[in-house]
Amino acid sequence: MSSEIEITENMKKLVIARIEARLPSNIKLSIGGTGSMSKEEMIEHVKVEDEQGKQIIMMHINFIKAITSGELIKELNKC
Amino acid sequence: MQKGLIITCPEYDDATAYLKFYSKEIIDEALSKLLKVKSVEDKELNEKDFSQILNKIDYKLVVLNGHGSSNAIWGYKDNYIIKLGKNDSLLKERIVYARSCNAGELLGLKCMEGTKDGCFIGYNLPFIFYMDARWTTKPSNDNVAKIFLEPSNQIPISILKGHQASDAHEKAKEHMLKNMKKIVAGPQNDESTLYLEALWNNYLGQVIHGKKEARL
Numbered sequence: 143m144s145s146e147i148e149i150t151e152n153m154k155k156l157v158i159a160r161i162e163a164r165l166p167s168n169i170k171l172s173i174g175g176t177g178s179m180s181k182e183e184m185i186e187h188v189k190v191e192d193e194q195g196k197q198i199i200m201m202h203i204n205f206i207k208a209i210t211s212g213e214l215i216k217e218l219n220k221c
Numbered sequence: 222m223q224k225g226l227i228i229t230c231p232e233y234d235d236a237t238a239y240l241k242f243y244s245k246e247i248i249d250e251a252l253s254k255l256l257k258v259k260s261v262e263d264k265e266l267n268e269k270d271f272s273q274i275l276n277k278i279d280y281k282l283v284v285l286n287g288h289g290s291s292n293a294i295w296g297y298k299d300n301y302i303i304k305l306g307k308n309d310s311l312l313k314e315r316i317v318y319a320r321s322c323n324a325g326e327l328l329g330l331k332c333m334e335g336t337k338d339g340c341f342i343g344y345n346l347p348f349i350f351y352m353d354a355r356w357t358t359k360p361s362n363d364n365v366a367k368i369f370l371e372p373s374n375q376i377p378i379s380i381l382k383g384h385q386a387s388d389a390h391e392k393a394k395e396h397m398l399k400n401m402k403k404i405v406a407g408p409q410n411d412e413s414t415l416y417l418e419a420l421w422n423n424y425l426g427q428v429i430h431g432k433k434e435a436r437l
Contacts (some may be wrong), residue, residue, distance in 0.1 A: 164411040166352045169365060171419075172236035173347045174288045174322035178356075197322075197347045204346075204425060205418040214421060218405070221398045 147193060149199055157188050157202045173197055222314060222338075223334030224437050225257035225280030226381070231266050231287050231297045235357040239350070240286040240320060242360040247284060247433065250381045256437075262404045266296025268308065275311040281437050282316050284377045289321025289343075292328050305331055312339065316386055316435050319343035325428040340386040340435035342376055344428025345424045349419045351412075368404075368416055372396035382437060387433035397424045 143162055161184050170178040179187065187195035208214040228248060230241045244260075244327055259278050261271065266287075275283075285303070288295040296302035309332040316339065319329065333341045333429045350369035356362045365422030372393045379389035401420050404413050 160415070164415050166412055169412060170235070170352050170354050170357075172239070172243045172350050172352060174349075177234050178352060178354075197349075201347075201349060201418050201422045205414075205421050208421055208425075214401075217424070218398060218402055221395050221402065 147200070147203065149196065153199055153203060154188055154191065157199050158185050160202060161185055161188070161198075171198075222281040223257065225259070225278070226251040226282045226284065226377075227259045227261065227274065227278060227280050228265055228284040228377075229261045229271075229286050229296055229302065231263055231295075231303050233263065233298055235352065236350075238357070239352060239360045239363075239366055239370065243374050244284070246374055246379045247381070250406055251282075254381055255434055256381070261296070263297045266302055267300035268304065271296060271302040271306045272291065272311060275308075277393065280315075282377060282380055283312060283318070285317065285319040285321060285324075287321055289324040289328075289348075291323045291326040291345075294321050294328065302306050302387060303332075312341070314339045315436070317343070317379075320348055320373055322347040322424070325426070325430065329428065329430045336426045336431045338435055339434055340431040340433060341354055342386060342390050342427070342428065342429050344423065344426040346422055346430050348373070348426070349422050351416060351419060361418060365416070368400050369419060372400060383436060385434050385436045386431075387429060390427065390429045390433075394408050394424055394427060397427075 165181045172178045230244050231237045232241045233259040285294050292305035293301045294303045305328045312332045313336050329341035329343045349363045352366040353363045375393040375396050379392050397420050404417050
């Protein structure tokens with residue numbers, strides 16, 4: 143399920159704003175079961191758009207798409 | 222194939238420590254069913270040793286914790302343990318759960334091509350979880366990590382309980398949906414939507430390949 147979506151500067155700004163506003167400083171993220179990253183490290187990965195940064199961006203974008211398409215609600219109503 | 226469990230338990234940072242902690246529940250379930258268990262730890266988590274273990278021990282269920290890509294799964298640090306085209310055939314007739322990024326995309330698909338009784342459950346997206354840094358030395362108290370790791374544990378535990386692979390796959394997805402519903406219905410903290418995003422990512426990315434009716 144590799145993404146073919148082009149990552150724009152606006153997408154990066156949106157993701158960074160969401161992380162800055164919503165993630166408490168005591169919460170860390172692990173991608174792939176190795177290592178963990180702080181809020182500041184997440185933002186840095188997004189800024190430089192490395193592999194982990196792209197994964198964070200796509201997680202946010204996929205979620206927003208699921209909300210706007212109604213897919214998330216449809217799945218939640220299954221249980 | 223014997224009824225038994227091979228599980229990789231690397232531990233070299235806080236994330237792998239969490240996966241190792243959650244793996245204990247899987248091992249305990251296997252032992253409670255009087256099944257044989259081979260827990261593979263750091264020094265054996267390289268391609269040579271792990272291939273030897275798979276060649277020597279024919280336990281049906283294999284649980285892989287660690288870093289992954291579309292064509293490989295790693296063990297201890299930079300040592301891969303399974304690579305597409307090199308030793309992936311060692312998984313072919315087993316039931317495999319890979320708690321790793323992206324391995325469901327290509328590796329899981331290819332290693333189950335032509336299988337009779339094997340099945341691969343994994344993710345074609347990164348496997349993601351949040352943790353509370355205040356509890357990294359005591360993962361049992363971390364209610365944030367629990368949101369993500371309990372549903373993933375349900376896959377091997379359901380299989381150990383005798384359910385078929387597709388049921389284990391579906392139960393874990395239902396568990397993720399329930400956790401998402403709890404977040405939606407519960408008190409809304411700033412971080413709630415970030416947890417929803419990560420759960421949705423794991424939900425969306427979880428895939429099953431091979432014989433879906435496979436069971437221990």
